[in-house]
Amino acid sequence: MNKLIQLSQNWHYRSSANLYSSFPKLAKNSVVKSKTLKVKKLQLMNILNFWEKKQDLIEGAIISAYYDTVVPKTHRIQQLFRQNTTKHPNNFIVGVRYLGNKDDDLRHVITYHVKIDVLKKTISEIEKTINLMDSSFNNEINNKDLERLENNPTTLFKNKSDAKRFAQTIIDVSYVEKFDVYLEDIDNTEEKIVSLYDLKTNTEDSSYLLDVLRKLGINKTREDILDRNVVLLDRDDLKILKEKGSFLVYAQSKDLFDLKKEFNADVSPKELSELPEPNNEPIVGVIDTTYKELGYFKDWVEYDNDFEDGIDHGNEVTSIIVAGPKFNPGLEDNCGLFRVHHFGITRGGRESSFRIVRRIREIVEAHPEIHVWNLSLGRPFSTNTNRISNEAAVLDKLQAEHPDILFIIAGTNLDNGRSKEEKQFNRIGSPADSVNSLVVNSVDVDGKAASYARKGPVLHYFVKPDVCYYGGDITHPLVTATSLGEKSVMGTSFAAPWIARKASFLMDKMHFSRETTKALIIDSASGWLTEKKDPKYMGYGVVPIDIRDVINCKSDEIRFIIRGISQKRITYSDGIPVPKDSLNKFPFIARATLAYFPTCSPNQGVDYTDTELSLQFGRIEGETSTAIKSIVNDNNVEKEYIPETDLRRWLGKWENVKVKAEKFTSRKKGKGVLGKGYWGLKLVSSERLYGYKHRPFNFAVVVTLKNLKGQNLNEEFKQLCIYNNWRVSDIDIDQMLQANLEGNTEINWTDDIDK
Structure with missing residues (x-):
């Protein structure tokens, strides 16, 4: 087995030209007629009339723009509703949803809140545009007309800026199918x-x-x-x-959290032996049902209960985090023991979601010393396909604001008591739709999706769950500790704490950042695409049992982490010297996993994440380190238009996890050398909301190279990297654990391990 390598070097940054400073263009072969603008003007006039009668209730107007497809941010409104030269229309978005039920039929509805005088000005601008189209463009306009206008703007306008505003007004209208006031169908049968x-x-x-x-x-x-x-x-x-x-x-x-008893077998009154004294082990935060004090855990669990009694669910979850392998030797993960600070915020059963999410926020903000939080609570209802839940939004916000915390969340269970409609959808419940959190589903002992598992994705395209783990099944339940003795259980509630153990091991014992922790766990689960797995139920796959298999790699593989901060739009590395064979080819297939934690905007609805960070890893094609032939076929993304639906569905656009992986087969051949013979890594960021400058944020990439000839070229790779001015560190698990054992002595690696 080869050790994980940390590579570090100064990143290179580059700002790109303003993509939106060029003269506006219509979609290819499009023609816009003035009568189209007249229809849109009439729609906006009707909306104005509707809202002018309601100014005693709210100020301004709420307007929805309906599209006939899923649109990229470049096709959002750029000129209409613009308050002035600095107030972009994106600043006034208050909701983004999809209409349609199937992925191939989805279409955007983007809702704006604008001042009444801005709406009047927009109607006036459309009227002027119509008049000019009728008088100077024979009632219609195409790209050839716009090109002539770009070359000779002063024939019709005072300057080029006025000509661009005219053109952009036409472009905006061309993409919008209609304007209307969206009316939500409110269900008033319950709170x-x-x-x-x-x-x-x-x-x-x-x-x-x-x-x-x-x-x-x-x-x-x-x-x-x-x-x-x-x-x-x-x-x-x-x-x-x-x-x-x-x-x-x-x-x-x-307003309902309904935490029912999980699938439990009979309790065994088996006497439990006490654990040794704690030796400054990490503390994992558990937010669950009330905790009943056990002598077995004595010094390992500190607890704060909001109530005096409750179901044993909280004890069962905490017992796995403290010492899960003691009860389940087949799941020995070599992570050791963990202390737990347990917060019992519910008795179990029906609870107010409103109160639960408030308590979670209060607890996490009051305990910054805890880095990993386990949440095995969940709602029985399917998540909304058009909006992240309130619970998940709070968790995502906490993780965006606090750069050293990570939530591990159970993927929620299928409830046989739900309605036929709910069973049909069977989507994961809140808060498992949290984008920044690590969401865990269950598999059975054979690695297949558990019978009680619920499915993703979230907001139609976001991969959730992220990973899966062994949560027990009818024939092979898990064993936990309760106030009455050992209990056999199964459920996603009991898969999540095993991943919480691994996350705490990586963050608190190995001192990895949460970005590296998340990337390592997901990368270890994703593998080489040799087995079929349904991402709706299994995410990126099953996480290995032994923590060493999460960190290290096989002897025919090279695995390294590379971290950084996205400082500008383009972040790229110097050439990475991958070993060649005797035929001057690269005898490897590759996989790269990226993780970052963006800020999110609930009012952006289905366009929830504020920042997109794309990833390219592969051979450098030319003289510059930014020209990369990616290991997956996504090079054309920057060269030609690809529908937004396909980018979101197949390339994970706007997701905060990217996995680029080649499939391993015995017929795979080595890759030819390009350019100077180096590999490279490039990340390109985009801010969804105009007006926001680039906001620096941390990221981590885990790269694994698998040798097609079964060779171990790990040492050769490290020497090549050192020769090419990379700082190279072996991640030695035993050395770090020994340092922790001797009093949490900090080890300074060549580049300060990952923090």
């Missing part, structure tokens, strides 16, 4: 958590939301507010909202 459009009148205070509700006849207090625009409403409140304000509602969800 709901309701997200109203975030009108951003006061970015910190909730008083504006309370005032709007009061004007509708709904009286609430700050205690009913979960976030700036999220409120808890009862059935009477919802009835009023349905009658008077459905146009203000973005999303709604049931």
Whole structure:
């Protein structure tokens, strides 16, 4: 087995030219007629009339732009609704959803909140555009007309800027199918958590939301507010909202966490032997049902219960994190023992989701010393396909704000008591739709999706669950410790804590960053694509049992981590010297896994993540380190237009995890040498929201090279890297564990291991 290698070198950064400074162009072969603009103008006039009558309720107008497909950010509105030269229309987006049920039929609806005078100005600009099209372009315009206008703008305008605004107005209208006011169908049969459009009148205070509700006849207090625009409403409140304000509602969800007893067998009254004294082992945070003190755990668990009693679920989860292999020797992961700080925030059964998510936020913010948090709580209902849940949004925000925490979340279980409609969809429940968290589903002893597993993806395209692990099944249940003795269990609740153990080992014992931790776990599960696995249920695959198989690699493989900070739009490395064979070929297939933690915007709905970081790894083609022939066929992404749906579905666009992997077969041949014979790594970032400058953020990439001839070229690779000015460090697990044992002595690797 070869040790993991850490490579480090100064990254190179490059800002790209402003992609949107060029003169606007229509889609290829498109023609826009002035009558199309006249229809859109009439729609906006009707919307203006609707909102002018409601200015005593809210200021401005809420307008939805309907598209006939999923659109990239470049096809969003650029000129319409622009307040001035600095206020881009993206600043006024308050909701983004999909219409359509199937992936091939999805289409965007983007909702804006603009001032009344801005809407009037937009209508006026469209009117001027129509008049000019009729008088100077024979009632229609195409790209040849725009090209002539670009070359000679002053024939019709004072300057080129005015000509660009005219052209961009036409482009905006050409992509929009219609403008309308979206009316949410409100279900008022039971208490709901309701997200109203975030009108951003006061970015910190909730008083504006309370005032709007009061004007509708709904009286609430700050205690009913979960976030700036999220409120808890009862059935009477919802009835009023349905009658008077459905146009203000973005999303709604049931206020219910329903943690039922998992699939448990009989309790064995077997006497449990006590564990040794703790020796400064890491602390994992567990947020679950109440904890009942066990002598077995004595000094290993500190607990804070909100209630005096509850089901044993919390004890069962915590027992796995502290000493899971003691009960389940077949799952010996060599991670050792862990202390737990257990927070019992529910008794189990039906609970207020509103209260649960508030408590989670309070607990995590009050305990910054804890890096890994296990959440084996979940909702029985399928996640919304158009919006991240309130619970997940809070977790994603916490992870974006705190750069050293990671949530491990159970993928939730199929509930046989649910409705026929729910069983049909069977999507994972909240908070397993958290994008930044590591979500874990269950497999049986044979590595197949468990019978109770629920499926992803999230928001149609985001891969969830991320990975899976052994959560027990009917014939091979897991064993846990409870207040009554050992208990046999199964469920995703008991798969997640095994991954929490691994995450804490990597972050707290090996001192890896959370980006590296997440990338290593996902990369170890993904493998070489030799087995068929359904990503809807299994994510990237099954994580190896032994932690050494997560970190190290086989003797015919080379595995290295490379970390950095995305400082500018393009981040790239110097050439990586991969060994060649006697035929001057690279005898390898490759896999690269990227992980980063972006800020997210719930009001962007299905366009949830703010930052896209693309990954290219492969041979450098030319003289510059940015010309890379990727190991997967995505080179044409930068050279030609590919539909946004395909980019999201096949290349993971806007996802915060990227796995680029070649499939291993016995017929694979070595790769020819290109350019100067080096490999390279390039990352390109994009901010979804205009007006935001590039925001630096951490990333980690795990690369694995598999030798097609079974050779061990690990040492040769390290020597080549040193010769080419890379700093090279072997990650020695035993050395780091010994250092921890001797009092958490910090080991300074050649480049300070990963932190």
